[in-house]
Structures are given as structure tokens and as C-alpha cells.
Amino acid sequence: MSQVAEEPNEYVQFWNDILADKFERFRHILMQGLSYHSDTPLRTLQVRPGSNILDVGCGWGDTALQLARMTGPEGRVLGLDCCDAFLAKGREDAAREGLNNTEFVAADVERYPFRPEYDLALSRFGMMFFQNPVIAMRNIRRALKPGGRLVFIVWRRLEDNPWLGVPKDIVLRHLPPPGEDALTCGPGPFSMASTDLVSAQLKAAGFDPQVTFTRNDGPVMVGRTTEEAMQFQLALGPAGEVFREAGPEAEEKREAIEADLREALATYQTSNGEVVMQSSSWTVTACNGTSPA
Numbered sequence: 698m699s700q701v702a703e704e705p706n707e708y709v710q711f712w713n714d715i716l717a718d719k720f721e722r723f724r725h726i727l728m729q730g731l732s733y734h735s736d737t738p739l740r741t742l743q744v745r746p747g748s749n750i751l752d753v754g755c756g757w758g759d760t761a762l763q764l765a766r767m768t769g770p771e772g773r774v775l776g777l778d779c780c781d782a783f784l785a786k787g788r789e790d791a792a793r794e795g796l797n798n799t800e801f802v803a804a805d806v807e808r809y810p811f812r813p814e815y816d817l818a819l820s821r822f823g824m825m826f827f828q829n830p831v832i833a834m835r836n837i838r839r840a841l842k843p844g845g846r847l848v849f850i851v852w853r854r855l856e857d858n859p860w861l862g863v864p865k866d867i868v869l870r871h872l873p874p875p876g877e878d879a880l881t882c883g884p885g886p887f888s889m890a891s892t893d894l895v896s897a898q899l900k901a902a903g904f905d906p907q908v909t910f911t912r913n914d915g916p917v918m919v920g921r922t923t924e925e926a927m928q929f930q931l932a933l934g935p936a937g938e939v940f941r942e943a944g945p946e947a948e949e950k951r952e953a954i955e956a957d958l959r960e961a962l963a964t965y966q967t968s969n970g971e972v973v974m975q976s977s978s979w980t981v982t983a984c985n986g987t988s989p990a
């Protein structure tokens with residue numbers, strides 16, 4: 698019975714089996730190209746030196762390392778991700794920089810046996826992919842000290858994110874939408890776009906009902922060239938999902954799809970050749986009980 702309980706869920710499996718390699722291929726885009734959405738909140742995030750911090754769904758660990766610098770040698774950061782392949786980069790970067798206050802652990806956030814030891818939990822674009830967000834939030838709350846904060850960054854709606862919507866529309870001109878039984882990495886990038894839904898989820902997980910949503914609109918770099926942007930969009934995100942799910946039909950139509958994507962993405966090319974598009978996220982802040990004065 699305990700063996701069954703340890704089986705990774707289908708989404709965790711998908712991150713490990715399908716997405717890890719694709720993410721690795723486009724790491725510079727996913728890590729640096731989208732960093733606008735964490736740079737702004739992290740600039741204003743108040744971190745007391747010596748704080749214990751949890752980075753949930755930390756991926757390659759760049760935000761965990763930023764937090765490790767902020768909390769300093771008296772503090773501690775745990776970067777947690779269900780995909781061990783990502784964590785090697787975080788461990789390597791921490792060792793190179795001599796950040797001894799950082800640890801990376803491969804685990805499912807819904808199941809990890811947390812103790813109430815963290816002052817702050819942060820997640821950049823992790824929360825939207827958990828199988829059961831309320832169970833994950835409840836478990837993260839268990840990790841927080843009374844008064845501890847959960848701060849997470851999630852995408853707003855597809856309509857507010859042309860960097861994902863424009864390519865998806867183009868691919869849908871050629872291919873059918875993914876079916877109900879499409880393999881996916883979780884509820885999906887827009888699953889936390891609704892402030893009402895997220896407030897209700899946080900409340901159900903036991904957080905203080907006073908939740909703050911800060912909107913952050915800004916540019917993302919989706920490719921150093923039009924060609925790279927086109928390849929990125931066909932591999933990942935909503936356009937990539939349509940393409941992947943269409944299987945052989947997508948391969949038959951590849952040439953025409955690629956040409957249309959290239960043409961559309963070229964209109965977002967900046968003077969240095971990079972493709973830069975608009976995007977929009979929420980930074981959500983919730984507290985485990987009322988925050989200490």
C-alpha cells in the first residue's frame with residue numbers, strides 16, 4: 698500500500714518524462730526571458746536576514762539562489778521540485794557561488810512532510826501545475842510558521858498573454874484543439890488567472906482570507922531570433938500542446954505552421970534580433986494566519 702502511495706502522479710510523471718528535456722533546450726528563455734515577472738516582485742519583497750525560505754517548484758533554482766542571497770548566511774533556503782533533472786543546475790550554481798545556506802530536494806509538494814519552520818514560501822510559475830492546488834497550498838501552509846507568508850507568481854488569462862495566445866491561434870488555424878484526454882503537465886498556465894478562484898483555494902487551504910493580488914504587465918523574451926522563438930513555441934506552452942497532441946497531422950503540416958509562426962513572430966522582433974512579446978502575471982500574497990506586526 699505504501700508503494701502505491703509513493704507512485705508519482707501523472708503530472709509529475711509528465712514533467713519528468715516529457716517536459717524536462719524540452720525545458721532544458723530552452724532554459725535561457727524560461728529562466729532569463731521570463732524573469733521580468735519575478736524581478737519586480739523580488740525587488741519589493743521584504744526578506745528579513747536570517748529568514749527560512751521555501752521555493753516551491755523551483756525548477757533550475759535561480760529564484761531560490763536570489764532568496765538565499767537575500768536571507769544571508771544566517772538564513773536557509775529549501776528549493777523543492779518534483780523533477781530532479783532541474784535541480785542539478787541549482788546545486789551547481791549554489792556550489793559555484795558558495796551559497797551554503799541552500800538545499801535542493803526532489804519531491805512532490807503535495808506530499809512532502811513539511812514542518813512549520815519557514816517564514817516565507819515563494820513560487821514562480823509553479824503553483825498552476827499541481828494536481829490538487831488546495832492540497833498543495835494546505836501542505837505549504839503546514840511548512841509556514843504562524844504569520845508566515847506565501848508569495849506566488851501565476852499567469853493571468855490567455856487573452857492577457859499574447860506571447861502564448863498569438864502562437865496558439867496560429868497553430869489552431871492548422872490543427873484541431875487538444876482533446877479532453879490530452880496528456881498534460883497539470884491544470885495549466887492559466888488555471889490561477891481568476892482572483893476569485895485563487896482566493897477561494899487559499900481560504901480552503903486555511904490561509905488568512907485577506908489575499909493580495911498585484912498585477913505585473915511586461916515584456917518577455919521568447920527567442921534570441923525569430924527561428925528560435927518559432928521552435929520554442931512549437932515545443933512548449935499552449936501552441937506546443939496543440940502541435941504535440943495532433944501527432945502525425947502536425948508533422949504533415951509542419952512546414953506551413955512553421956512558416957506562419959515565423960511570419961507572425963517576426964513582427965515582434967526588436968533591433969537586436971530578439972523576439973519580445975507582452976505578458977501579464979499576478980503576484981499573489983497570502984498569510985498563514987494574521988501577519989505579525
Ligand SMILES: C[S@@+](CC[C@H](N)C(=O)[O-])C[C@H]1O[C@@H](n2cnc3c(N)ncnc32)[C@H](O)[C@@H]1O
Nearest residue numbers: 712754755756778779780805806821822823826
Ligand atoms: C513552469 S515551471 C517553473 C520553474 C521555476 N519556478 C521557474 O520559474 O523557472 C513549474 C515547475 O513546477 C514543478 N512542479 C510541478 N508539479 C510539482 C509538484 N507537484 N511538486 C513540486 N514541483 C512541481 C515542475 O517540475 C517545474 O519545475
